[in-house]
Amino acid sequence: MIDSYIPLIIMVSVGFLFGLSNIVLAQFLGPRKNKTKVKLEPYECGIEPTTSARERFSIKFYMTAMLFILFDIEIVFMYPWAIQFKELGMVGFIAMNLFMILLFAGFIYVIKKGALQWR
Amino acid sequence: MSTTVILFSILAIAAIATGVSVIINKNPVASAMSLILHFFALAGLYLTLNAQFLAAIQILVYAGAIMVLVVFVVMLLNLGKESALTERFNPRTGIAVSMGVLLIAQLAIAFFGQPTGYNQLSDKAALNGTAESIGTVLFTEYLFPFEAISLLLLVAIVGSILLAKKQQKESV
Numbered sequence: 001m002i003d004s005y006i007p008l009i010i011m012v013s014v015g016f017l018f019g020l021s022n023i024v025l026a027q028f029l030g031p032r033k034n035k036t037k038v039k040l041e042p043y044e045c046g047i048e049p050t051t052s053a054r055e056r057f058s059i060k061f062y063m064t065a066m067l068f069i070l071f072d073i074e075i076v077f078m079y080p081w082a083i084q085f086k087e088l089g090m091v092g093f094i095a096m097n098l099f100m101i102l103l104f105a106g107f108i109y110v111i112k113k114g115a116l117q118w119r
Numbered sequence: 120m121s122t123t124v125i126l127f128s129i130l131a132i133a134a135i136a137t138g139v140s141v142i143i144n145k146n147p148v149a150s151a152m153s154l155i156l157h158f159f160a161l162a163g164l165y166l167t168l169n170a171q172f173l174a175a176i177q178i179l180v181y182a183g184a185i186m187v188l189v190v191f192v193v194m195l196l197n198l199g200k201e202s203a204l205t206e207r208f209n210p211r212t213g214i215a216v217s218m219g220v221l222l223i224a225q226l227a228i229a230f231f232g233q234p235t236g237y238n239q240l241s242d243k244a245a246l247n248g249t250a251e252s253i254g255t256v257l258f259t260e261y262l263f264p265f266e267a268i269s270l271l272l273l274v275a276i277v278g279s280i281l282l283a284k285k286q287q288k289e290s291v
Binding site: 005056057059060061062063065066067068069070072073074076077079080081083084087088091092095096098099102103105106107109110113115 | 166172176179180183184185187188191192194195250251253254255257258259262265266268269270272273275276277279280283284
């Protein structure tokens with residue numbers, strides 16, 4: 001049972017080690033001298049930073065992310081349905097249609113309200 | 120010790136460590152990053168229980184989508200100086216601690232009261248967590264709850280637009 005997960009374990013650990021190695025290697029390979037306050041600023045020559053990068057975000061970002069999650073969950077339910085599509089037959093097809101019609105009504109509501117328009 | 124027990128121990132320790140780091144970190148963004156690692160550890164725990172579909176969804180929806188929302192909430196609130204987050208002791212803390220002790224006591228009784236003797240999944244359980252079996256059960260036995268979920272999602276869509284749009288009109 002555990003043997004079938006070995007490719008997955010290798011993939012996850014390679015991804016983790018790649019990210020980790022980039023941080024660690026940057027410490028050794030990057031230039032280390034002249035780390036003054038001016039050198040570490042985002043723009044060494046040019047406009048001086050006026051405020052912190054921690055700005056307040058507009059709620060528009062939040063709404064887009066919220067709608068993304070809701071439709072993301074909708075897609076998640078399609079995976080088990082798609083795998084068992086033939087076995088479930090007509091009943092599964094009708095059930096999924098009902099599910100999609102209800103959510104498509106929501107999608108039309110989103111479009112009509114202009115929630116995805118960037119204004 | 121079997122491989123399942125070893126894997127469970129590693130993942131459980133990782134889950135607890137990252138969970139504690141979520142609470143201890145003063146920087147909200149660092150807490151959010153710890154929460155991502157926590158979700159990955161939970162996905163690994165689901166895999167040890169042979170719930171492959173649940174593990175994939177855990178990473179897709181929680182580590183992917185829900186964490187975006189958490190980071191946005193951190194940005195929206197704009198807490199500023201992290202030192203302002205330090206909490207002083209109040210009655211709520213006392214209640215929370217006593218509730219936690221009660222929960223631990225309950226879990227301890229559940230674990231040590233009637234030991235089942237099982238520390239490994241049966242071969243039949245291996246077939247329960249696949250996407251195939253979930254699809255079969257979801258569209259036959261649990262068809263009504265599945266359709267109810269679409270209504271729930273619809274309500275969430277309408278609700279999020281209603282709340283966020285109103286805010287936008289006020290600001291314009």
